[in-house]
Amino acid sequence: MARYAAKRIVGMVPTVFILLFLVVVMIDFIPGDVIDVMMEEAGTNPELRARLEQELGLDRHVIVRYFDYAGNVMRGDFGTSLWGNAPIGPELVKRIPVTLEIAFLATVMGSFVGVLFGVVSALRQDSILDYALRSIAIAGISVPNFAIATFIVVMPAIWWGISPRLDYVTWAEDPIGHFKIILIPAMVLALNLAAAMMRLSRTTMLEVLRQDYIRTARAKGLAGAQVTIRHALKNALIPVITLMGLQVAFLIGGSVIVESVFVIPGLGRFLITSIGQRDYPVLQGIVFLLGFFVMTVNLLIDLSYAYFDPRIRYS
Amino acid sequence: MAVEVAAPRSVLLRDPGRFRLASASMTRFARRKPLGAIGAVLMVVFIAVAVAAPLVAPYSPLEHSSERLASPSGEHLAGTDQFGRDTLSRLIYGARTSLYVGVAATILSAIPAVLIGMSSAYFGGTYDYLVQRFVDTIQALPGLILLITILVILGGGLWNVIFALSFNRAIVGSRVMRGATMGVQNEVYVEAALASGATTLRIMLRHLLPNIVPTIIVVYSLGFGTVILAEASLSFLGYGIPPPSPSWGGMLAADGRAYMFAAPWMLWGPTIALAIVVFAINMFGDAIRDVLDPRLRGSR
Numbered sequence: 001m002a003r004y005a006a007k008r009i010v011g012m013v014p015t016v017f018i019l020l021f022l023v024v025v026m027i028d029f030i031p032g033d034v035i036d037v038m039m040e041e042a043g044t045n046p047e048l049r050a051r052l053e054q055e056l057g058l059d060r061h062v063i064v065r066y067f068d069y070a071g072n073v074m075r076g077d078f079g080t081s082l083w084g085n086a087p088i089g090p091e092l093v094k095r096i097p098v099t100l101e102i103a104f105l106a107t108v109m110g111s112f113v114g115v116l117f118g119v120v121s122a123l124r125q126d127s128i129l130d131y132a133l134r135s136i137a138i139a140g141i142s143v144p145n146f147a148i149a150t151f152i153v154v155m156p157a158i159w160w161g162i163s164p165r166l167d168y169v170t171w172a173e174d175p176i177g178h179f180k181i182i183l184i185p186a187m188v189l190a191l192n193l194a195a196a197m198m199r200l201s202r203t204t205m206l207e208v209l210r211q212d213y214i215r216t217a218r219a220k221g222l223a224g225a226q227v228t229i230r231h232a233l234k235n236a237l238i239p240v241i242t243l244m245g246l247q248v249a250f251l252i253g254g255s256v257i258v259e260s261v262f263v264i265p266g267l268g269r270f271l272i273t274s275i276g277q278r279d280y281p282v283l284q285g286i287v288f289l290l291g292f293f294v295m296t297v298n299l300l301i302d303l304s305y306a307y308f309d310p311r312i313r314y315s
Numbered sequence: 316m317a318v319e320v321a322a323p324r325s326v327l328l329r330d331p332g333r334f335r336l337a338s339a340s341m342t343r344f345a346r347r348k349p350l351g352a353i354g355a356v357l358m359v360v361f362i363a364v365a366v367a368a369p370l371v372a373p374y375s376p377l378e379h380s381s382e383r384l385a386s387p388s389g390e391h392l393a394g395t396d397q398f399g400r401d402t403l404s405r406l407i408y409g410a411r412t413s414l415y416v417g418v419a420a421t422i423l424s425a426i427p428a429v430l431i432g433m434s435s436a437y438f439g440g441t442y443d444y445l446v447q448r449f450v451d452t453i454q455a456l457p458g459l460i461l462l463i464t465i466l467v468i469l470g471g472g473l474w475n476v477i478f479a480l481s482f483n484r485a486i487v488g489s490r491v492m493r494g495a496t497m498g499v500q501n502e503v504y505v506e507a508a509l510a511s512g513a514t515t516l517r518i519m520l521r522h523l524l525p526n527i528v529p530t531i532i533v534v535y536s537l538g539f540g541t542v543i544l545a546e547a548s549l550s551f552l553g554y555g556i557p558p559p560s561p562s563w564g565g566m567l568a569a570d571g572r573a574y575m576f577a578a579p580w581m582l583w584g585p586t587i588a589l590a591i592v593v594f595a596i597n598m599f600g601d602a603i604r605d606v607l608d609p610r611l612r613g614s615r
Contacts, residue, residue, distance in 0.1 A: 018452040029468045135350070138601070142593035144544050146551045147567055147586040158579055253459030257548065271460070272552070275467050287456065287464055294455045 078285035099266035110190035114197025122205035140195025149261040185258040204236040245301040351602020357595030365414040372404035405561040424484035432492025453486040466554040495530040529607040540596035
């Protein structure tokens with residue numbers, strides 16, 4: 001188990017370095033004319049342009065910039081914003097909990113509902129309920145989340161004259177209000193997740209239920225529920241946990257959308273605003289942070305396999 | 316029936332009865348997987364509408380008119396937007412955009428994915444390790460974030476969108492292709508081919524590739540829907556297809572939200588269109604996967 005954990009953690013190191021490299025190198029790909037546009041907004045002036053290039057780091061060689069950036073990031077220094085020279089690190093840190101909260105809430109709600117309905121659907125295979133749930137699940141992954149988000153903001157206003165609160169308050173200021181504000185965006189994200197979870201857990205549950213050891217358990221006379229939960233479910237959940245890991249990436253992408261629509265000051269919205277301002281260092285920091293976060297979550301999930309599948313523990 | 320099965324392939328190819336064979340298997344598919352058949356029909360409708368857009372659309376999607384924000388009527392079945400453009404025509408041409416981007420991105424991503432995945436699995440070793448670490452990194456970046464980043468750097472526009480989508484899906488898909496190749500490369504017939512002196516290229520083309528075709532079909536039939544949704548999301552956020560080109564995502568964002576109180580039908584059109592098309596693709600893809608994936612046989 002320790003060897004497995006060590007191997008996995010060590011395996012993450014090269015990917016982090018590659019990610020840092022991509023983040024640093026992306027500046028090089030900005031077409032010259034984009035810099036021209038940035039200059040246009042500030043008035044053309046070769047000296048100013050040279051300074052801008054210096055701030056972006058383009059005057060130095062890529063390898064130098066890479067080690068520089070990597071070293072800084074490891075100390076928590078994400079550079080300074082092109083707008084106002086404020087350090088980026090604290091800005092990122094401020095917004096991380098907001099995004100995490102919504103992502104976490106969405107994961108919890110989505111997984112619970114998804115697995116529940118998936119198991120029910122598997123146990124009642126080919127019944128009307130099964131077909132209904134499966135159709136709803138396909139609809140859930142087909143309707144785009146930005147459409148749902150937009151509708152939730154727009155339609156109640158048209159029909160009933162009310163609309164969800166769009167002014168964000170923190171937990172400290174107003175716990176109830178805060179919760180009410182993040183609930184709806186989390187639900188929008190959870191819908192997609194629940195649908196995907198439902199489909200997968202249904203499939204894996206069906207596979208597991210077909211196994212011989214389930215027949216043995218039933219033959220031994222174990223009650224249905226006991227068979228389901230103690231024997232079938234635990235094994236069926238392994239691929240589902242893998243899916244959760246993949247879905248984290250989707251969730252972060254989705255949070256960009258819901259944070260935009262619901263005006264929530266998280267990392268997703270920060271990404272959008274920094275793009276609008278052409279604040280590339282901020283973009284670098286956010287991209288790196290999000291990628292790193294997803295990698296960490298996947299690592300934790302891989303490590304959790306040891307709990308679910310004892311064969312891994314002893315390999 | 317027995318005659319059709321026993322006949323040699325060359326006869327079947329010239330046999331007029333082969334159409335009956337094809338339609339027989341299609342009706343069998345429709346009966347076993349009704350949801351998938353419905354999905355297939357809807358997809359055909361979508362493709363037909365998109366391809367025949369100039370013939371089907373009542374107006375040009377770019378033509379401004381004086382009837383702005385008109386509600387649905389006999390003249391404009393889906394109403395008009397803030398420039399007086401007919402919403403229905405924009406929806407139909409938007410289908411064309413979605414289809415174009417979907418097909419282009421799917422094909423342009425499938426080829427590199429197969430190449431990278433197959434070579435990674437077959438050659439193994441350091442090459443495999445390095446390639447997979449790179450794939451890990453790209454996979455760790457949430458799809459939308461990666462797409463937005465690429466498009467911010469390269470700029471928007473149709474071909475940049477297609478490139479970004481293809482890049483993302485090629486890298487992510489290569490992992491699946493690698494898994495599929497690893498599943499078949501240890502089979503006996505590969506060993507036999509190797510022993511009889513087949514070149515690497517021959518083994519890959521003649522033995523490995525045909526056996527991962529089911530995986531390719533499943534992944535890219537479902538992936539088609541993902542690409543369409545991704546393009547819509549990008550257009551919604553403003554990084555995708557630039558206006559005034561009609562795109563379902565863009566119609567929902569810029570136009571829909573700004574005028575949502577005056578003209579809510581501008582929201583319904585693209586949403587329903589997207590939902591139906593992606594729904595159809597998913598149903599069809601599901602059915603294909605059930606048919607092609609032997610592990611799931613026995614569970615309908």
